[in-house]
Amino acid sequence: MPLDEDASNVQILCAWCQKVGVKRYSLSMGSELKSFCSEKCFAACRRAYFKRNKVQSLPCHQLDI
């Protein structure tokens, strides 16, 4: 997984919890690069994405979890 190590103070809208926070993790999903505020969000979204991606491809914030 690509992790941005040079963006420690970048403010992002977390792709999982939809809150503004400091960018901690990022995950490439197809053509999109998702950013996350915490490892918890990153792990949860990654898990949901790959699980759901076997059936259909949706941005993780659209997944009904």
Ligand SMILES: [Zn+2]
């Ligand atoms: Zn988050």
